[in-house]
Amino acid sequence: MRVSQLFAPTLRETPAEAEVISHQLMLRAGFIRKAAGGIYSYLPLAWRVLKKIETIVREEMDAKGGQELSMPIIQPAEMWQETGRWSVYGDEMFRLKDRHNRNFCLGPTHEEMITTIVRGDVRSYRQLPLMLYQIQNKYRDEIRPRFGLMRGREFIMKDLYSFDRDEAGLDESYNKMYDAYTRIFTRCGLTFRAVEADSGAIGGSGSHEFMVIADSGEAAIVYCGDCEYAANVEKAELHPITPDTEEALSLSEKETPGMKSIANVCQYLGINPEKTIKTLAYQTDTGSLVLALVRGDHEVNEIKLLNKVGCLQLNMASEEAIATLIGSQAGYIGPVGLADLKNVTIVADATVMKMHNAVCGANKPDLHYVNVNPDRDFKPAIIADIRLIQASDPCPRCGAPVKTARGIEAGQVFKLFTKYSTSLQATFIDDDGKEKPMVMGCYGVGVSRTMAAAIEQNYDQNGIIWPVPIAPYHAVVVPVSIKDQAQMALAEKIYQELNANGVEAVIDDRNERPGVKFKDADLIGYPLKVTVGPKAVNENLIEVKVRRTGETMYFGPDEYLAGIQNLLAKL
C-alpha cells in the first residue's frame, strides 16, 4: 500500500473529547472516527488490526472444535421474554419496533438466540458436545459511553457457546476455551493474566476474566507472587482474619461530637481503624435497607454483597431513607439495636464477627458505642465474606501477601450450567433414555476492546507501538526525498521485495517533509521503519529503526530482508 493512497488521516492535535490514551491515539493516527457517542467507524488501519485479531481468534476457536456461524443482530423480543431478560436488561438494551409494531432488540449477547436454535435441532446426546461461535457487532446502550473503544455502544465480540451432556463435559469445554484464550492473548503479543471472576448479571458461577495488564485498566486485580492465584478484586475470596484474644468488656456509649469518619473517630478516641466497625447503608430496588459491616480499615465489596443479598441492584442509601428506616444519620450508623427492624438487613463481614471491644456508631448524632462485641451486642442476618481484598492481604490459596495490578477485561469465560437450557427448554435425550437440559458455557472475547487494550499497554509519547502479530503493517519504507530518483527507485525495490517475502510493508511516497513522515510513522506505530536516504544510496546502508526500542540498525542490500525478518520474529 502506498501511503499517498492510504486513507489514514492523521491529526496533529489531540481531540479534546478523548480521555484515555488509546482513544486519543486512534483518533490522531487515523484509525477511528466517531459517528455518535460510543459509536465509531473503523478506518482501514484499524480494520486491518481487527481482522488480524479476528483471524487469531478464529484459528484458536476452530482448533478447539468451534464451528463458526452468524446469528442476527436484530433479535425478536419473545425469546428474551422467555428467559426474563427483556426486563432485566433495562435501558442498557437498544430496543426497536418494526413496521408491524413487533418488538426487537439489538443483541447485547446471544444466549437466547443460540439456545433457541440448538433446542430446535438437537435431540440426542449423539449430537453433543457442540461449540458454536460468531464474531459480530454487539450493542449496549451504556449510560455514559466513554474511553473510545474501551466502552462503546457498538463493539465487536467473539462469542462462543458450548453445549454438553453434563457438567464433566462442560468442564472439558471450559478448559478448552480457557486454553484457547490463553493462546489468543499470547499470540496477540499482549501481557495478560487470567483471573477468577464474579459471574455477574449473566448468571451461573465459575468464571475467569482475561485481563490485559495496563495502568489505565478499569478493573483491579490481585495476584499472588508465590502461587498461581489471581483474581478480580471483586471476586477474590478472603478468610476471616484471626481474632484477637481480648476479654469482652461492657458495652457503653461515648460522645464523639462531629466525628463522622473512621479516621476522625480513631484520632479522637486514640485507637486504630482495626478496632472500629464501619457500617455502610445501601438501598435495594424495593426500597429496603442493607447495612454492610466491615472492619474500619477494610472496604465493602459491593459485588459480593449483591450476590449475598440476592438482589439486582444496590445504591448508597439516601439520608432520608436512613432517617426513616433506622432513625440514624450517616457517620453514626451502627448495627446495635437494629436486629428486629423490618426492611433492614444486617450483613457482616466474617472478620467483623471475630472482633472484640470494637467501636461503632450508636445511631444518634455525635455518639458512638465502645466495647462492642459482635454476636453478643448484635446478630447480623447474614455473615459472609463481603470485603474487598487489599494489597498485602494473605493469598486465599497459599497465605503469602498478594499484589495488586490494573487490567482491561478483554475476554471472559463463564459456566452457565443449565440456566438458559432450563428456561428455554433446550433438552436432549441422553443414552439412558432420559430427557435432560443441556449444560452450557459461554465465552467472549472483546475484539475491538482488545485492539484498544493493546494500545493502552503499548505506546509512548510519540504514538502507538504495535505488537507485531496485530500491527496493521509490519514496516514502513520512507524515502527521504521522493524527488531523488535513486532513493525512490531503491525504496520502491525494498517495498516490493518486503511484500513479496511476507513482510507487510507500506511505502510513504507522499510529497511531504521527512519529519512529517517520521512523525506519522511513530504515531501509527509500525514496528519497523526503513529509511532510504543518501546513506542507503551512497553507502549501501539501509537504516532500520525498531519502534519499540528506538534501536537503529544498518543493513546492506543483500542482508536487509533477512535482518528485518529476524527482527520481526524476535519482537
Place this chain on the structure above:
Amino acid sequence: MRVSQLFAPTLRETPAEAEVISHQLMLRAGFIRKAAGGIYSYLPLAWRVLKKIETIVREEMDAKGGQELSMPIIQPAEMWQETGRWSVYGDEMFRLKDRHNRNFCLGPTHEEMITTIVRGDVRSYRQLPLMLYQIQNKYRDEIRPRFGLMRGREFIMKDLYSFDRDEAGLDESYNKMYDAYTRIFTRCGLTFRAVEADSGAIGGSGSHEFMVIADSGEAAIVYCGDCEYAANVEKAELHPITPDTEEALSLSEKETPGMKSIANVCQYLGINPEKTIKTLAYQTDTGSLVLALVRGDHEVNEIKLLNKVGCLQLNMASEEAIATLIGSQAGYIGPVGLADLKNVTIVADATVMKMHNAVCGANKPDLHYVNVNPDRDFKPAIIADIRLIQASDPCPRCGAPVKTARGIEAGQVFKLFTKYSTSLQATFIDDDGKEKPMVMGCYGVGVSRTMAAAIEQNYDQNGIIWPVPIAPYHAVVVPVSIKDQAQMALAEKIYQELNANGVEAVIDDRNERPGVKFKDADLIGYPLKVTVGPKAVNENLIEVKVRRTGETMYFGPDEYLAGIQNLLAKL
C-alpha cells in the same frame, strides 16, 4: 470436519413457509434458521459459503485499489436529515431511540456516513481518488419479507463508495468496479449478465445491474443476440416504431357497449390492438392524475413514467379520482378533450404519436373514439419513451429482435455524481485552487443474496449443486459402513489426504444407513461424493460421483487425489 460433529441439521420435509427453492433447500440442508420474518441465522455451512463469497469480493475490491473499513450499523439521524433521506426512506428504515431519546436508524446503506467521514478528512485533490468499502449487515424493513435470503430484512452487503475529482475520474472508478463485478460473479461460478439499469430512488444516473440468471428471478431483462446490449426491462430504451402512412380521417364516436378491455374493443370493432391507444390513469402523491398512453399491444413502464413525471410514487388511480378529475370511468378513458384540465397530466409514449386513425376511450360509458389522430386530436404534456420493452422488440442499439430472460439482481454499480457531496458539503480544493464537490459512485454486492441466487441457478430435485468456488466443502467422503474397520481406515486416510492437498473434505462418520448419508450429501450439494465401500476395500476402486452431472468414476488408491483435483478444476 467430521459430519458427526458438524452442526448441519438436515430436514426431511420442506417447511411450509418456504416459497422459493433456495429458501426451501437452505432450510432443509441445515444452512439457515429463521429468527423472525426476513431475519435468519447462518449456520456453519452457510457461513462457509458466505465467507468464500466475501473473500472473492474482498480480493477483487482490493485489486482495484479499494480499501476496506467498517462503519457503524447504528447511525445517528442527523446525517440522514441533512440529505433529506430521513423522511424519504419511510417505513422501510428501521428506526430507534437511544436512552437519551436521540434518533438512530439501522443503516440500509451508507452514503451519508461515508460522505460525512470523507468530508471531515479529505481537503485536497492530492487525497483523491478514494475507493472505500465494507462488507456488513444492512437493514431494510420490507413490508413483506419473503423468499428467504432473496429479500430479507437483515442481509449482508458489500458496499464500496468512490470519490473522484471529476466525472472522468468517476468513469474510471465506475469501469474498475464494473470490471471487478464481472470478475466476482465469474469467479463465483455463476451465469450472469450485466444489464443497463434504472438508478432508482438512490439517485443519480448511469447504472448497471449484475443479474444472476434464474427462472425464479424477480427481475425481467432483455438482451440482444446480435450485439452486446442487455438491460433491465425497466431501463431498456425504445425508439418510436415507424409510423404507418395512412391518411388522417375525421374523428368520430362509436358505441362500444360493455367493451372495457383492449381485447374486447378490438374484437367488437374488428381491429388489431396496434390500432388502439391504451390509457392508464395513475395518481401522484399529491393527488393529481397522470394519464399514460401506450399503443394497445404495449405495456407502460412505470419506472420510466415515474422518472419522466418527476414524482416519488405513482399508484393506479381510484375509480373515484377518475370520476372526479376527468369525469370518466376505467375502460373508457382517453386523452381527447382533456388537455386543459387542472391536475391532469397526459404522457404519451413516442410510438403513440406516430399512429393514425386510432381507437381510444371517449370518457363516456360504452363509447370510444375512432379515427383518433394524435397531435391533431390531443396534445400530450409530455411525449417520451414510457413503454416496456418486449421480446422481439428491436434492440435499441442494433435493431435485431431482443430476447428476454429473468434474473436475480446480485450487484449494482451506480454513478451518484455530486448528489451526496453537494447536500453534505463534501468538497475539496482542486489544483486550480477552487473548491469543488467530490464526484461519487456507489457499488453494491448482495453477499447473502448471491448465495441464494447461486442455489436458484444450481439445484435439482435432490438438492443444491454448489459451484466449486463457493461450495461449503469440495467433497464428502462416505464410508458405507462405519462398523467395517477396513472401510473406515481407508475413508479416514482419503479424508486426511484430501485435506492435506487443498481439497476441502468432510467425512460422514455418522452411524447412519448409507442411504441417509447419500441423501444428505445430495441435499447439501457437495460437488463430489467419494464412496468408500466394499469395492474400494476389495478391488482398490474408489468411487467418485460428480453431483452436477451424476457421472461416476473409479480411481485407484494412487490416482484418486489427482483425479479429484482435476475434476474440481474443471467443474
